[in-house]
Amino acid sequence: MLGQLHDPIAAIATAPGRGAVGIVRVSGAGLAPLVQALCGRSLRPREATYLPFADGQGGALDQGLALFFPAPHSFTGEDVLELQAHGGPVLLELLLARCLAAAAEPDPATGRPRLPGLRVARPGEFSERAFRNGKMDLTQAEAIADLIDASTEAAARSASRSLGGAFSREIGTLREALIHLRMLVEATLDFPEEDIDFLQQADAAGQLERLQAQLVAVRQRARQGALLREGIKVVIAGQPNAGKSSLLNALAGAELAIVSSVAGTTRDVVAQTIQIQGVPLHVVDTAGLRSSSDEVEQIGIARAWGQIEQADALLFLHDLTRAGEPAYRTADAAIREEMLARLPAAVPVLDVWNKSDAAAAPQAGLPGEAFRLSARTGEGIETLRQRLLEIAGWQALPEGVFLARARHVQALQQMGEHLQQAQALLAQRMPALDLLAEELRLAQGALNAITGEFDAEALLGVIFSRFCIGK
Numbered sequence: 001m002l003g004q005l006h007d008p009i010a011a012i013a014t015a016p017g018r019g020a021v022g023i024v025r026v027s028g029a030g031l032a033p034l035v036q037a038l039c040g041r042s043l044r045p046r047e048a049t050y051l052p053f054a055d056g057q058g059g060a061l062d063q064g065l066a067l068f069f070p071a072p073h074s075f076t077g078e079d080v081l082e083l084q085a086h087g088g089p090v091l092l093e094l095l096l097a098r099c100l101a102a103a104a105e106p107d108p109a110t111g112r113p114r115l116p117g118l119r120v121a122r123p124g125e126f127s128e129r130a131f132r133n134g135k136m137d138l139t140q141a142e143a144i145a146d147l148i149d150a151s152t153e154a155a156a157r158s159a160s161r162s163l164g165g166a167f168s169r170e171i172g173t174l175r176e177a178l179i180h181l182r183m184l185v186e187a188t189l190d191f192p193e194e195d196i197d198f199l200q201q202a203d204a205a206g207q208l209e210r211l212q213a214q215l216v217a218v219r220q221r222a223r224q225g226a227l228l229r230e231g232i233k234v235v236i237a238g239q240p241n242a243g244k245s246s247l248l249n250a251l252a253g254a255e256l257a258i259v260s261s262v263a264g265t266t267r268d269v270v271a272q273t274i275q276i277q278g279v280p281l282h283v284v285d286t287a288g289l290r291s292s293s294d295e296v297e298q299i300g301i302a303r304a305w306g307q308i309e310q311a312d313a314l315l316f317l318h319d320l321t322r323a324g325e326p327a328y329r330t331a332d333a334a335i336r337e338e339m340l341a342r343l344p345a346a347v348p349v350l351d352v353w354n355k356s357d358a359a360a361a362p363q364a365g366l367p368g369e370a371f372r373l374s375a376r377t378g379e380g381i382e383t384l385r386q387r388l389l390e391i392a393g394w395q396a397l398p399e400g401v402f403l404a405r406a407r408h409v410q411a412l413q414q415m416g417e418h419l420q421q422a423q424a425l426l427a428q429r430m431p432a433l434d435l436l437a438e439e440l441r442l443a444q445g446a447l448n449a450i451t452g453e454f455d456a457e458a459l460l461g462v463i464f465s466r467f468c469i470g471k
């Protein structure tokens, strides 16, 4: 495995298909002989040189730009060679194959292979090397993938902010505060005669409280970042003919799902991702819920329940024109009961009354604040969009959001839980210092997992060696 980590690697770095330019990239230690073979000359560091790429038989595969980045000043931290050729898939495959062959051939100068072990890179391996060689931390490496995958402008901008290190810096600030606190506690452990007075004098409780407050702010922004990246799933459910498919179409601005006055039109699940202020919402239209003897409709209803159970938010749609019918209200109540039984408590349910255009003014028995709209005329749709954003938990934060992943949010939450435990311990009259130290250590473990820094123990050692408690 270790050998694998250091193997030289090569890959076509540009997207598959045809384009004006295509890039083959090689990373490894000691690329100079390979550069010589492919380019017929040595290259000045970080300067583009226009030249023919040698095919190994005295001819040229293509003409293009060659760039050589000697270690450690490269993306991966190793020697990197970039060949920018014309962007034809066959040509690029040939160029990549030529790199592999030239690497295996003996170097005329030494008689040994030019670059032993050169192989095709696995997905993400260049970034992995950049991470392993300390060129970036994990959040930045992930941000590269997120930037490439970004489906909205807002997501791209915040991925770019994470890549620039905005998220890492926030984590770094938390880490510093935490390490300082750990130093105090561990020092107290090492010098028991100092015990708790020492912690009190150093205001350990105050430090812990401030750290919690900082964490809350970072968590909030990370949650927003994760929302931008992953979005939420909104399932539209309700009785047949309530206008669920019409509402999906209205939200999407396109005729995606079949609409008809026949109750039980929708059988399959129809999903569409829409954006509201850059936040992706995966909206799902489902079959109307009722007891049915139609086999296909039954399958559709079972699928609808499957979707409901996976929803992050539920849009329970009702027909306003039927609000006065007791049987209709009874059926709605039965559906609601089953929804509540099947949904985790945290999933919000938004009641929406559709067909406001066709209904007479205020319906008896409806709560005054009942949310009305018309999928047909579009009345109330904009308000619904805003409501959905609120339900998703989106707040436009003033400092700008950095893109984060669910795993980051979870890690920050874990850290918060350990800090809470630590606070509880510290609040006791005779705190169990070893338990306190352990909770803080676990908190730091959660934090380190975010950036992929596992050297915190070593770091503590360094700090401790210089740490003087004044005696």
Ligand SMILES: Nc1nc2c(ncn2[C@@H]2O[C@H](COP(=O)(O)OP(=O)(O)OP(=O)(O)O)[C@@H](O)[C@H]2O)c(=O)[nH]1
Residues within 6 Å of the ligand: 239, 240, 241, 242, 243, 244, 245, 246, 247, 258, 259, 260, 261, 262, 263, 264, 265, 266, 267, 286, 287, 288, 289, 354, 355, 356, 357, 358, 373, 374, 375, 376, 377
């Ligand atoms: N007046 C009025 N009619 C609407 C509105 N929305 C939907 N309808 C009509 O209501 C009927 C049912 O609409 P759909 O969108 O197919 O309803 P659905 O809830 O998807 O129905 P199923 O797929 O059968 O569960 C159609 O005739 C629509 O034209 C609305 O806002 N106002």
Ligand SMILES: [Mg+2]
Residues within 6 Å of the ligand: 244, 245, 246, 257, 258, 259, 265, 266, 285, 286, 287, 288
């Ligand atoms: Mg439908």
